[in-house]
Amino acid sequence: MKIKCSNGLKISELYSFGLAFGNETFMGTENSPRGTPSNKTLKTVDRCSFGTMEDVRLEQQIEKQFAADCLGKGVCSMFLDFTAIFDERCQREMRDRLAGNTLYGPPQVLALTQCVQEELRVTGKWIITKDRAAKIVVWIDLSIILVFVLAIFRLKFYE
Numbered sequence: 001m002k003i004k005c006s007n008g009l010k011i012s013e014l015y016s017f018g019l020a021f022g023n024e025t026f027m028g029t030e031n032s033p034r035g036t037p038s039n040k041t042l043k044t045v046d047r048c049s050f051g052t053m054e055d056v057r058l059e060q061q062i063e064k065q066f067a068a069d070c071l072g073k074g075v076c077s078m079f080l081d082f083t084a085i086f087d088e089r090c091q092r093e094m095r096d097r098l099a100g101n102t103l104y105g106p107p108q109v110l111a112l113t114q115c116v117q118e119e120l121r122v123t124g125k126w127i128i129t130k131d132r133a134a135k136i137v138v139w140i141d142l143s144i145i146l147v148f149v150l151a152i153f154r155l156k157f158y159e
Contacts, residue, residue, distance in 0.1 A: 001078045003070050005115035011073055014066045016112040018049030019090060020105040044110060048090035061085050070113070080109060 021043045046052045061084050070076035097107035119127050
């Protein structure tokens with residue numbers, strides 16, 4: 001399964017993962033014109049979905065595979081071993097769908113991930129990490145506080 005973030009963003013979290021349900025696979029809309037993402041959810045079969053599976057070990061296998069293949073990358077191919085991530089009922093449903101019985105949905109596994117921006121473009125080619133930008137802001141704040149403290153002492157000296 002190929003997962004991709006746009007514009008240099010990195011994959012940070014797996015929100016939804018599961019066997020597609022009916023023809024209602026995506027609900028919500030794409031990004032708004034200003035670039036802020038809107039709410040988006042996947043419609044998946046509950047017993048074959050991350051977070052609602054009967055066997056927690058299967059969900060742990062999905063998390064482990066996601067962390068190994070995709071976490072922190074811009075583009076990844078997540079290897080899916082259906083026998084390791086789905087129980088027998090879900091595997092049977094997937095086989096039925098692959099055989100042409102698409103009454104309950106297409107033979108697809110869907111995933112929804114969160115992408116994060118780790119770097120900030122300040123000007124031109126100057127790019128800094130969010131961590132470093134936060135430290136710069138803190139140092140500027142401390143410098144402003146120091147200037148005010150010095151100004152107060154100077155005023156007291158002239159009293």
